[in-house]
Amino acid sequence: MAWVAGRYALRSVGRNLRRTALSVVGIGIGCALALFMESLNRGRDELFARMGAYSGAGHLRVVPEGWRARRDPRLRLADGRGAREAAASLPGVAAVTVRARAQALLAMGTHVLPVEIVGVDPQNEPRTYRFVQKMQGGRYLRPGERGSAVIGKAAAERLLVDLEDEVVATAVGPGGRIESMMLRIVGIVATGSEEIDAGICQVTLQDVERLSGLSGPGEVTVILEDWRAADAARALLAPRVARGDEVLTWGEIAPEFQGHLEQDKATSRFVSALILLIVLLGVASAQLAAVLERRREFAVLSALGMSAGRMVRLVFQEALALGVAGGALGLALGLPLVWRLARAGLDFRKYMGSSYAFQGVVIEPVIYGDLGVWIVPYVLVVAVGATVAASLYPALFAARTDPATALRVAQ
């Protein structure tokens, strides 16, 4: 048998159907907009994390201590092999690769281009660096291949080289010794960003070791199956790397990029909060009107011995009913929007071109929303939370009803 108080609250919601309907529509629209924004936020978070990770940063990276502050490409891992094996043994790891870097000049005739040559493991690199998965021209590096390079389209254009041409790479080794080697262009990649393309030059790890005079990898890059697990994976990996090496997350590797992402998130959440605040004020106004209309009734309840706390609970129960109804409507309105957002995405090409780069990360111009089971609890929590919060003042107002005064006025 349900409590009478519950039935009372539920039926009270239906007393003024027009007001209730307007409140429910308001909550529903607010929830649908908040749901759309949240889906966009989640989709953008995932996109940015993926873009950041597959633009070379990885979700985790094992680097030599000191790299984070100095970003010196000459630093090498204390135990690259151990770090690679430890990373590969982690649960939820999608790919692991090693890299070594060297500052160099590429020259073709009188054309010179400063680049950061990246020595890679050709077998695993395409699984962690998305731009070499699809070559603009030529092919990717092969394991064990020497004297070959894959360069960016803009780099090729600046050097006036094409496939099968040879360029001279020159770097300064330890002790100031100048090292040079010939590199044959076997592949050209296009990221969509001229700025990034101009700096791409990949060779095998062995070639970078020779050019830089430094042996071993300078980093182990890890791609996880779920980017959200980066912190947990880091906690597992950190104690297993050698002294002198450390594990960074993608946000630490690209702090400006993460800062930009956080700023975007904060803006979106502010907009969502603003929408909800407007809805909340509307609901608060409607609830206050409902309480004022029933002032005599609350006085009677008080006379019957209902405590202030129970009166607050009563108004909250009514708000709960409104919130659940508004949440259901919000879900009904928001689901098609989110479905469309998840399938077609929000296309920003008109504003930013086919792609744009930020802090060395190429950002795709189409953001797809996230659609998952999270939307049901999300809408319910937002709807009920906002409605109950909106009812706080009306509930306190009801609880403060002075029965003698209210009944005297009523009479």
Place this chain on the structure above:
Amino acid sequence: MTETIVAARGLTKIFDADGQPVHALRGVDLEIREGEFLALVGPSGSGKTTFLNLVGALDVPTSGELTVLGSQVGELSKRARALLRQHSIGFVFQAYNLIPVLTALENVEFVLELQGMGPERRARALAVLEELGLADLAHRRPSRLSGGQQQRVAVARAVAARPRLVLADEPTANLDGENAEILMHLMRDLRERHGMTFVFSTHDARVVAHAVRVVTLVDGRVARDEQKPGEAPHPILPGIGKPPEQVA
């Protein structure tokens, strides 16, 4: 000797009306004993409702002492006054004041629920409605009840928890003569059967005729206090206990 359940000594209540003090009660001395059937009479503005509100712990006195069922009303917290009302005092209002979205049965049941009574409250509420001849109307909402029926449901709500004190402010003011008579007989019958104390305010001379004790208030003071000697309880009207359509 019956117990004194209400004792007022020099009871005053002053309201503030736009900065002007309004003396609703000016030193009322009055004792009410358990089981009394007391009518408060007097012209409008004489302080009847104010006195009932104070005795019902809906309000606190400005000065003087008021003891209700052993508690000093002026010293009780808001919560303590709510508890006193919940457990010991029943109210009947002039305008019935039933909860419109609840049925007659739920209106009565609600009071028992507030007291923390378990699932047996439904049967208890139904029994009270039956006792007042309202069983057939138990599932009707107030809007589908006549004024007389609504006021009887209000009485059922007031007495369901078996309070020691029932306060009724002009309970017959909105009723016709026949329904007023029925209501007064009902209240006297409840008093006789359950030993409850009834204090009601009224302007109606026919209603006053039912009272065992009549206290007249004038300008916030007790002007007269009459006890009817040898007053016997009224017999139960033949209509009481029958389906309400036949008596309302």
